[in-house]
Amino acid sequence: MKIINRLNLIIVILFIAVTILFAVILINSNTITKENRTHLLFHEIYKGVTELDLIKYDYLLHHEKRMEQQWNMKYKSLMNLVNAAEKEEAVKSIKADLVVFGNKFSQVIENYEKKQKLIQEEASEREINSALLIEKELVTQLLIKSHSIFSECALLAENAHNRAVKISKLSTIITFMIMIFFILSIIILLFLVSRSISKPLNKLKQGIEIVSKGNFEHQIEIVSKDELGDFASAFNQAIVSLKEATA
Numbered sequence: 001m002k003i004i005n006r007l008n009l010i011i012v013i014l015f016i017a018v019t020i021l022f023a024v025i026l027i028n029s030n031t032i033t034k035e036n037r038t039h040l041l042f043h044e045i046y047k048g049v050t051e052l053d054l055i056k057y058d059y060l061l062h063h064e065k066r067m068e069q070q071w072n073m074k075y076k077s078l079m080n081l082v083n084a085a086e087k088e089e090a091v092k093s094i095k096a097d098l099v100v101f102g103n104k105f106s107q108v109i110e111n112y113e114k115k116q117k118l119i120q121e122e123a124s125e126r127e128i129n130s131a132l133l134i135e136k137e138l139v140t141q142l143l144i145k146s147h148s149i150f151s152e153c154a155l156l157a158e159n160a161h162n163r164a165v166k167i168s169k170l171s172t173i174i175t176f177m178i179m180i181f182f183i184l185s186i187i188i189l190l191f192l193v194s195r196s197i198s199k200p201l202n203k204l205k206q207g208i209e210i211v212s213k214g215n216f217e218h219q220i221e222i223v224s225k226d227e228l229g230d231f232a233s234a235f236n237q238a239i240v241s242l243k244e245a246t247a
Contacts, residue, residue, distance in 0.1 A: 028171035
């Protein structure tokens with residue numbers, strides 16, 4: 001193989017190694033970004049449900065229309081966030097829980113208004129107590145559902161974070177291994193190329209020194225079929241011509 005071809009081979013191997021390294025880093029970087037985005041999404045949902053829970057408690061304490069309006073605005077904003085990320089499989093389950101959560105809160109509002117109407121109409125104590133029992137049951141269901149969403153969001157966010165950390169560590173290991181392979185390959189190739197060049201060069205140098213001392217019978221033996229082999233053949237031919245001219 002020609003020397004230029006050997007050097008080109010090293011360049012090709014360098015290019016392939018760099019390309020593989022870049023591809024691995026890019027793929028892992030995209031995966032880590034996706035997992036971090038998923039972690040942030042569930043964190044935002046967790047935060048939104050927490051705010052809804054606080055507004056819910058304020059409403060149950062004061063039953064103000066302002067609290068109801070705040071809850072509806074926050075709930076709508078949270079559902080928009082969930083709908084935008086619905087392609088995430090895990091979000092579908094959370095969305096279903098949020099729909100139930102919203103329906104239960106609407107039932108709480110309706111039941112409170114019904115209870116107030118019964119009080120204004122001076123309904124029987126049994127009807128009023130029945131409305132109070134329904135309210136307690138709905139509040140309990142709201143509490144259970146919110147805690148369920150909290151637990152699910154926290155678990156999914158933690159899983160996404162753990163996957164991102166795991167992929168990051170794996171990416172570091174793979175990158176390190178590729179770099180080691182890359183460096184070792186270059187060292188070995190450079191050594192082989194250097195050896196394949198230096199050895200014939202030494203023979204060529206020794207032959208030239210012998211011929212320079214007047215020994216025109218000496219022939220340089222270089223078996224390599226590269227530029228050095230061609231040079232040795234040309235040099236031997238030149239010695240033959242010089243010998244004939246001198247004779």
